[in-house]
Amino acid sequence: MKYLERRVIHGILLLIGVSVLCFLFSDLAPGSFFDEMKLNPQISSETVAALRSQYGLDKPLPVRYARWVESVLGGEWGYSFAYNSSVRSLLVVRARNTLLLTTLATLFSWLVAVPLGVWISNHPGKWYDRLSMGGTSLLLSVPELVLVFGLLYFAIRTHALPVGGMTSVGFDQLGLWGKTIDLVTHLIVPVTTLVLASLPVLVRHVRASMVEVLKLPFIQAARGHGIGPARLLFRYALPAAGNPLISLFGLSVAGLLSGSLLVEVITGWPGIGPLLLEASMSRDLYVVVGAVMSSTLFMVFGSLLADVMLVVVDPRIRVE
Amino acid sequence: MASKRKIVAAVMFLLSLHLAILLAGFVAPYDPAAQNRDFPFAPPTRVRFVDAAGHLHARPFIYQCVARPDGIYEYEESRELRYPVHLFVVGPEYKLVGLWPSRVHLFGVEAPAQIFLAGTDNYGRDQFSRILYGGQISVAAGLLATGTSLLLGLLIGCVSGFYGKWLDESAMRLAELFLVLPWLYLLLAVRAFLPLHISPTQTFLLLVVVIGTIGWARPARLIRGIVLGAKNRKYVTASRSFGASDYYILRRHVLPHTYGILLTQAALLVPQYVIAEVTLSFFGLGLSEPMPSWGNLLANLQQYNVLVSYWWMFLPALALVLVSFGYLNVANAFHERLQSGST
Amino acid sequence: MGTEAVGRAIKPALVKARALCKRYVQRAPFSRKKFVIDALMDVDLEIALGCLTALVGESGSGKSTLASCLGILEKPDRGEIWFEGSKVSFANSRELTALRPKIQMVFQDSAGALNPRFSAAQIIEEPLEIQGRESGARLRARACELMEEVGLSPDAGNRSPLEFSGGQRQRLAIARALALKPTFLILDESLSGLDLATQAQILNLLLDLQTSHSLTYLLISHDLSLVGQVADFVAVMHHGKIVECGSRQQVFSAPQHAHTKELLASVGVVEAAFRTAQVGGGQ
Ligand SMILES: Nc1ncnc2c1ncn2[C@@H]1O[C@H](COP(=O)(O)OP(=O)(O)O)[C@@H](O)[C@H]1O
Ligand SMILES: [Mg+2]
Numbered sequence: 041m042k043y044l045e046r047r048v049i050h051g052i053l054l055l056i057g058v059s060v061l062c063f064l065f066s067d068l069a070p071g072s073f074f075d076e077m078k079l080n081p082q083i084s085s086e087t088v089a090a091l092r093s094q095y096g097l098d099k100p101l102p103v104r105y106a107r108w109v110e111s112v113l114g115g116e117w118g119y120s121f122a123y124n125s126s127v128r129s130l131l132v133v134r135a136r137n138t139l140l141l142t143t144l145a146t147l148f149s150w151l152v153a154v155p156l157g158v159w160i161s162n163h164p165g166k167w168y169d170r171l172s173m174g175g176t177s178l179l180l181s182v183p184e185l186v187l188v189f190g191l192l193y194f195a196i197r198t199h200a201l202p203v204g205g206m207t208s209v210g211f212d213q214l215g216l217w218g219k220t221i222d223l224v225t226h227l228i229v230p231v232t233t234l235v236l237a238s239l240p241v242l243v244r245h246v247r248a249s250m251v252e253v254l255k256l257p258f259i260q261a262a263r264g265h266g267i268g269p270a271r272l273l274f275r276y277a278l279p280a281a282g283n284p285l286i287s288l289f290g291l292s293v294a295g296l297l298s299g300s301l302l303v304e305v306i307t308g309w310p311g312i313g314p315l316l317l318e319a320s321m322s323r324d325l326y327v328v329v330g331a332v333m334s335s336t337l338f339m340v341f342g343s344l345l346a347d348v349m350l351v352v353v354d355p356r357i358r359v360e
Numbered sequence: 361m362a363s364k365r366k367i368v369a370a371v372m373f374l375l376s377l378h379l380a381i382l383l384a385g386f387v388a389p390y391d392p393a394a395q396n397r398d399f400p401f402a403p404p405t406r407v408r409f410v411d412a413a414g415h416l417h418a419r420p421f422i423y424q425c426v427a428r429p430d431g432i433y434e435y436e437e438s439r440e441l442r443y444p445v446h447l448f449v450v451g452p453e454y455k456l457v458g459l460w461p462s463r464v465h466l467f468g469v470e471a472p473a474q475i476f477l478a479g480t481d482n483y484g485r486d487q488f489s490r491i492l493y494g495g496q497i498s499v500a501a502g503l504l505a506t507g508t509s510l511l512l513g514l515l516i517g518c519v520s521g522f523y524g525k526w527l528d529e530s531a532m533r534l535a536e537l538f539l540v541l542p543w544l545y546l547l548l549a550v551r552a553f554l555p556l557h558i559s560p561t562q563t564f565l566l567l568v569v570v571i572g573t574i575g576w577a578r579p580a581r582l583i584r585g586i587v588l589g590a591k592n593r594k595y596v597t598a599s600r601s602f603g604a605s606d607y608y609i610l611r612r613h614v615l616p617h618t619y620g621i622l623l624t625q626a627a628l629l630v631p632q633y634v635i636a637e638v639t640l641s642f643f644g645l646g647l648s649e650p651m652p653s654w655g656n657l658l659a660n661l662q663q664y665n666v667l668v669s670y671w672w673m674f675l676p677a678l679a680l681v682l683v684s685f686g687y688l689n690v691a692n693a694f695h696e697r698l699q700s701g702s703t
Numbered sequence: 704m705g706t707e708a709v710g711r712a713i714k715p716a717l718v719k720a721r722a723l724c725k726r727y728v729q730r731a732p733f734s735r736k737k738f739v740i741d742a743l744m745d746v747d748l749e750i751a752l753g754c755l756t757a758l759v760g761e762s763g764s765g766k767s768t769l770a771s772c773l774g775i776l777e778k779p780d781r782g783e784i785w786f787e788g789s790k791v792s793f794a795n796s797r798e799l800t801a802l803r804p805k806i807q808m809v810f811q812d813s814a815g816a817l818n819p820r821f822s823a824a825q826i827i828e829e830p831l832e833i834q835g836r837e838s839g840a841r842l843r844a845r846a847c848e849l850m851e852e853v854g855l856s857p858d859a860g861n862r863s864p865l866e867f868s869g870g871q872r873q874r875l876a877i878a879r880a881l882a883l884k885p886t887f888l889i890l891d892e893s894l895s896g897l898d899l900a901t902q903a904q905i906l907n908l909l910l911d912l913q914t915s916h917s918l919t920y921l922l923i924s925h926d927l928s929l930v931g932q933v934a935d936f937v938a939v940m941h942h943g944k945i946v947e948c949g950s951r952q953q954v955f956s957a958p959q960h961a962h963t964k965e966l967l968a969s970v971g972v973v974e975a976a977f978r979t980a981q982v983g984g985g986q
Binding site for chain 2: 054057058061062065066068177178180181182183185186189190192193196197294295297298299301302305306316317319320321323325328329331332335336339340343
Binding site: 593594595597598599600601602603604608612613616 | 771774775776799800803804806807808810811812815816817818820829830833834879883
């Protein structure tokens with residue numbers, strides 16, 4: 041498993057790189073990031089003094105970075121000036137919610153994209169192929185921002201779905217079944233937005249790589265042997281088209297996370313997105329860094345997952 | 361050649377969009393900041409050919425919009441007088457392309473009637489005018505940020521590919537960092553560290569620089585690849601034997617190979633960056649009211665009653681979609697052309 | 704002809720190379736294994752002024768590498784090169800700039816050495832432009848002159864080199880190399896890949912140019928029979944070393960090294976065909 045080991049190390053280096061980059065950017069700010077903190081009436085002078093000694097806030101960048109790394113290793117992930125608590129306590133719940141949203145969105149978009157892409161690749165030029173391609177190119181030019189408002193409008197107008205947040209008001213009083221239903225109905229708008237937004241790229245990629253594979257001689261031969269179209273497409277051609285698609289899976293996570301941020305903010309989903317936005321506005325340094333780091337962590341997990349799948353699907357990678 | 365016709369059609373479509381936005385002062389009938397306190401959330405004015413009596417008119421006309429006495433934010437048409445839509449009418453003064461003062465507008469109606477093609481917002485400002493003026497900001501930000509990205513990408517890609525060694529290695533590692541990060545997270549993080557309360561011009565330039573800087577990695581990688589391929593050509597060695605400088609070789613033998621990629625990348629990046637600007641302004645991290653940016657216009661939708669009751673507040677989104685669509689078409693056409701050219 | 708060759712032999716050397724070494728290190732893709740190729744191993748060579756020296760050897764023996772070292776395009780790992788009696792220093796860029804126009808090269812792969820985005824005239828103008836020798840309308844006029852000189856019609860100046868035949872491309876490359884009025888011209892496999900009649904035509908062109916421009920040639924070929932007709936001196940390369948070096952008579956009549964003998968054995972077969980072609984080529 042040398043390959044995977046290398047990928048894990050790569051991921052860790054990436055995380056370190058991103059954190060360094062964050063701190064470098066934070067140093068770009070004209071004036072000190074911490075001057076403003078002193079002006080903030082929400083933060084008591086004792087807090088500032090405590091923070092100053094703990095994080096070396098007036099010390100040069102490398103010291104601050106080192107203190108931050110120390111606090112990450114200690115499980116605290118820095119300190120939120122606005123919330124007066126450790127960043128980790130803020131992030132954990134938020135990260136879970138974002139993860140729920142993005143995982144479901146990833147799952148559903150692939151569940152739709154693969155069969156659709158495979159199906160239309162078998163008959164390029166047919167009306168449903170052209171319809172799907174036209175549809176995806178239209179969908180491609182509709183940004184998430186517009187999609188989510190469209191869906192919200194629809195949800196509000198039809199009264200079919202609850203709007204805003206993750207749960208309804210009386211959530212705690214509901215039984216397990218009621219809670220599930222409530223959560224699922226709240227999930228529909230954000231997940232659908234994300235699925236619709238990532239679908240066009242995925243469908244196009246699946247179709248393109250399938251079209252390439254279907255030209256290969258061994259598929260032609262299999263066709264000649266009278267193997268049925270469904271078996272031919274999914275058992276013969278799809279695995280052959282697998283590698284680029286799995287790599288795409290890793291990449292698609294990044295796009296999904298950006299989309300998720302926007303959708304979370306607009307639908308009031310209590311994920312990392314609204315937290316980061318709020319922290320950006322109030323210049324809550326360690327929360328910003330923490331949010332970026334957790335999104336990077338998701339990214340790294342996504343691509344590691346893709347790597348694991350690659351190794352499972354394609355034994356040649358293991359040898360290398 | 362089919363692909364050539366495609367390019368022409370796609371480019372023409374884009375050009376007409378940009379022309380309308382560039383000449384916003386002329387195309388828009390009103391000042392984008394002019395408020396009509398009597399007409400908040402007035403619906404789009406209907407342009408008619410048939411009057412109340414059933415007569416057909418060659419020249420389109422409108423009826424004046426009046427507030428209903430019994431409701432708030434409810435309007436009806438007063439059917440007494442027809443107000444024909446005239447071309448090239450004299451209206452509020454503006455500066456064409458920000459330079460030449462003028463009072464001539466593409467179309468308009470006589471006072472006291474007003475023509476709101478895309479309705480009005482909560483201050484009774486004409487949305488059609490605001491969309492056009494807002495486009496100036498959003499699209500200009502997209503274009504300038506794209507220029508920044510491509511320039512950075514070209515610079516870093518050329519140096520990286522041409523000189524190689526540790527420069528290349530470190531530049532490409534950095535590019536990897538920028539590529540894997542979700543762009544919106546990065547954008548917000550970088551924005552967080554920059555000052556919030558500055559003049560609109562500074563904000564605009566800041567947006568352009570931040571958005572453009574974040575996207576340098578992809579063009580840089582693509583250009584590096586092309587430079588790598590081009591610099592090992594035999595004719596580059598030949599050029600060296602004549603005593604050519606690195607600059608000459610880059611300019612004459614290497615850069616011409618990158619034009620195709622630059623064009624395609626530009627067509628892909630502009631809509632992304634327009635959306636980035638819109639997103640930041642939407643979040644309140646970009647240009648703020650009363651400057652119209654598509655992001656500000658769309659931010660109205662965050663109010664529940666606006667989202668539900670006034671469908672025309674969605675129209676800025678349509679402008680955004682049209683621009684994205686235009687650019688993606690051009691990008692596709694360029695891409696097809698590059699593909700067919702290389703094989 | 705014999706006396707003439709001896710006469711030339713006492714002429715001073717234009718180019719001298721001493722103990723040149725060049726090693727290429729290549730890394731195999733996806734692995735840490737390194738391949739070391741010793742392209743030049745202690746190569747000594749003298750090229751007499753005003754003569755045609757032929758460098759012969761099988762493909763991969765290091766001829767092109769030696770050519771790029773002599774053409775100051777690659778820095779040898781070790782060893783020294785003298786040109787016109789002074790040592791070529793790779794470090795001094797001002798000296799190099801002054802030296803570049805005097806040493807010109809016609810590259811092995813003529814199609815690859817001509818930028819397909821340039822027109823034929825632009826290709827010839829390039830060295831003039833870089834050296835700032837001509838500008839404006841004079842530039843194009845000079846390009847046309849050069850094209851005529853190598854037997855190309857100036858009307859073809861606006862065509863892409865891709866539209867040219869192999870022989871025409873060779874002529875174009877020669878015209879470009881002549882543009883800076885060099886004293887030393889390195890011709891790397893300039894005759895390979897052409898049919899016999901074209902080979903003879905190009906060879907004749909080169910000989911004409913040699914007298915009119917008083918050029919010194921290093922003609923590189925993997926084919927001994929081809930250059931045996933015209934060379935004053937012959938150097939034989941094998942596995943990165945020069946194994947045989949001397950006047951044509953010496954090498955042809957009394958080869959010392961086994962490899963030279965091997966090369967000579969295959970000459971007779973082609974020679975007859977070459978003669979016919981030379982006649983057919985209009986000599
Ligand atoms: N740039 C290079 N990198 C690595 N190896 C090279 C390079 N150029 C030449 N070689 C190797 O050096 C040897 C000599 O090549 P070359 O001088 O081109 O031979 P010739 O011109 O006689 O055919 C060959 O084995 C070739 O593979
Ligand atoms: Mg060679």
